[in-house]
Amino acid sequence: MAEVYGSVAAGFESVREEFATVAAAEARDGGAQLAVYHQGRQVVDLWGGDGVGGDALLALYSSAKGATSLVVALLIQDGTLDPDREVASWWPEFAAEGKDRLTLRGLLAHRSGAIGVDGGFRPAELADDRAVAARLAAHRPYWEPDSGHGYHALTFGALAGEVVLRATGRTVQAHYEERIRAPYGIDYHLGLPEELEPRFRTALPLIPTPAQAAFLAASPGRPDDLLGVAFGQHADPPFDAVAYGNSRAVRAACPLSGGGVGSARGLARMYAAVAGPLGGRPPLLTPDTLAEVSRVHSSGKDLVTGENNAFGLGFVPLATRHPxxxxxxxxxxxxxxxxxxxxxxxxxxxxxxxxxxxxLGGPGAPENDRLIRAVARAADRAAA
Known part of the structure; x- marks a missing residue:
């Protein structure tokens, strides 16, 4: 069993044991963190492995899609955004090449077909959502909008972020900071301040193991298929996920498809504010909003990955993967x-x-299966 640091509340000791035998051992070459909130209090705060402390900030890539979707959900809840309104009604340029009838609902459910552009994006563009959005607006979709779904790996955040900016005059990052991160003291950042860089650098460099490097070098998909387009393998140079995560420009600007930086503690606290009351505040989402964003809007074979999956409104409905x-x-x-x-x-x-x-791609490392089962069982016992 790998050495594990941190603490668990009474009743969650089995989670510590699972983390020690599965997660820390799986990630001993790079380290891992696990944080859990239950009924408004933190009950698990663990870390282990090589080179990662409990307060280390990590590049957490598509976790930013979840934070972006939370901002959009709040704006839908406010009545600021109507999910059944056409994207082009806020963003006229997006109507080009047959995208004029796509609604925000379809965009959030990964149904737009705007997964990339011919020739791909340059590394500097991928740090700039406005540049990505402008190119996507003018470009043809890779399938007829709303005729199917496919994971928008590098473009979801630019698309959703442009709608929010056009509709409100403010960025997703500004809404997130004002309504979510600052009020709740969340250690997950859509744009990492310079003064927090030392906490990220303690976990640098983000380097794959030799086996992982070989897998990454093989790249997902061919340059001419949808998987290759969605993951930037048709670009020159091809998208480099490791360089992206290690880029200060990406961390500072936070492209919303994958630029968020934080800790397990931070993301657990963000989702705790959705799961129930937190710090004397009611849940961020009302039951009606929660039901709408968690409802399966796309399911079946993903046109990009070829796998069976499901999407709600931006979020992944996790019960489809973890019953x-x-x-x-x-x-x-x-x-x-x-x-x-x-x-x-x-x-x-x-x-x-x-x-x-x-x-590279997929629903989370396999050790999550065992960890989630252990956490759910412990929570049920604690509530009994």
């Missing part, structure tokens, strides 16, 4: 193998973060 979770569980994974979610049926939130890659 032990409640039906309104929402969250998102990140490419190193991280996974975070809120399960409002249990007033439970979970975040597992890794330093190194477990895979």
């Amino acid at each position: 032990e979770l409640g039906p309104t569980t929402i969250g998102h994974s990140g490419v190193p193998g991280s996974q975070s979610f809120a399960d409002p049926s249990r007033a439970l939130s979970y975040s597992y973060a890794r330093r190194r890659f477990a895979f």
Whole structure:
């Protein structure tokens, strides 16, 4: 068993044992963190492995899609955004090439077909969502909008962020800071301040193990297929996920498809504010909003990955992958193998973060399966 640091509340000792035998051992070459909230209090705060402390900030990639989706959900809840309104009604340029009838609902459910552009994006563009959005607006979709779904790996955040900016005059990052991060003291950042850089550098460099490097070098998909387009393998140079995560420009600007930086503690606290009351505040989302964003809007074979999956409104409905979770569980994974979610049926939130890659693409590192089962069982026993 690998050495594990941190603490668990009474009743959650089995989670510590699972983390020691599975997560820390799996990630010993790079380190991992696990944080859980239950009924408004933190009950798990663990870390282990090589080179990662409990307060280390990590590149958590597509976890930013979850934070972006939370901002959009709040704006829908306010009535500021109508999910059934056409994207082009806010963003006229997006109507080009047959995208004029796509609604915000379809965009959030990964149904736009705007997964990339011919020739791909340059590294500097991928740090600038406005540049990505401008190119996507003028470009043809890779399938007829709303005719199917496919994971918008590098473009989801630019698309959703441009709608928010056009509709409100403010960025997703500004809404997130004002309504979510600052009020709740969340250690997850959509744009990492310079003064927090030392906490990220303690976990640098983000380097794959030799086996992971070989897998990454093989790249997902061919340059001429949808998987290759969605993951930037048709670009010159091809998208380099490791360089992206290690880029200060990416950390500072936070492109919303994958530029968020934080800790397991931070994402668990963010989702705790969805799962139930936190710090004397009511849950961020009302039951009606939660039901709408967690409802499956896309399911079946993903046109990009070729796998069967499901999307709600931006969020992944996690009960489709982990049946032990409640039906309104929402969250998102990140490419190193991280996974975070809120399960409002249990007033439970979970975040597992890794330093190194477990895979490229997919629903989270495999150790999440065992960790989530252990956490759900412990929460149920604690509530009994």
